[in-house]
Amino acid sequence: MTDNQELHPSDTHPQPRLLIVTDLDGTLLDHHSYSFSAALPALARAAAAAIPVIPNTSKTRAELLALRRALGNDDPFVVENGSAICLPAAFRPQLDSTRSDSDGLIELRLGVELERIHTVLAPLRERFDFSCFSDWTLEELIAHTGLSPAAAQAARERRYSEALLWRDDAGARASFIARLDSAGLHALQGGRFLSVLGAEADKGRALQRLRELYRQRWGSVPCVIALGDSGNDVAMLEAADIAVVIANPHHPPPTVAAPEVIYSRQPGPAGWNETIQALLDRLGVPG
Ligand SMILES: [Mg+2]
Known part of the structure; x- marks a missing residue:
């Protein structure tokens, strides 16, 4: 080894x-x-550098399929708050499964089926005051969410979680959540709705699973950058190597313990662009 090489560890x-x-x-x-x-400039830069951008969201698979077409993204994605990871067929060597769905994706389930959630919720309706996405007509769902009819239809196609609007007081909410815990479920507050899902389903576990899948695929452990704005992102942010908390003018930033935590100045996609561009600069990714 020459001196010159020693200068470049x-x-x-x-x-x-x-x-x-x-x-x-x-x-x-x-x-x-x-x-x-x-966020388009930072998304284009990540795509040019072959850096996967993996959505990890409370949204459903149907919602994600529409969104990734709009984004021009064909990377894996995580749906329903960590309930399932949808992977392109290229991941088949890393999976035991040989089965893909009609859209060519392989789904790795971490949560529980919706039927099981409904079985747990049914008796709780007598004690607590709440209503669920699946109780509502499409028109009611549009009124509650402000989504377009097509987006509301996609949001209804839930397989592993129920979103509910809590109408009871905070004390009742705590005892409702304790009941869910003892039934192997958990609840997450995301925006206006409380999501009820399997206890094993969380955005942080999904991130860990993705890190392992990419480690197998690439032959080395990736450095994971995670971005989120709310309390339901904390598990994901804390599982990352670099956590980016995106400012949200509607609530204070969540408290996050990760090896590195960065707070964006701007909210939403402008904050996404600002922080990813700065990180890619720092990490030597061509601009
Ligand atoms: Mg959010």
């Missing part, structure tokens, strides 16, 4: 490959308009 210890895992609403998507246009 990165030659013998190359930088780990990057993986970006991101929340959608209020993070990559604008809180009000659901637009991601302000």
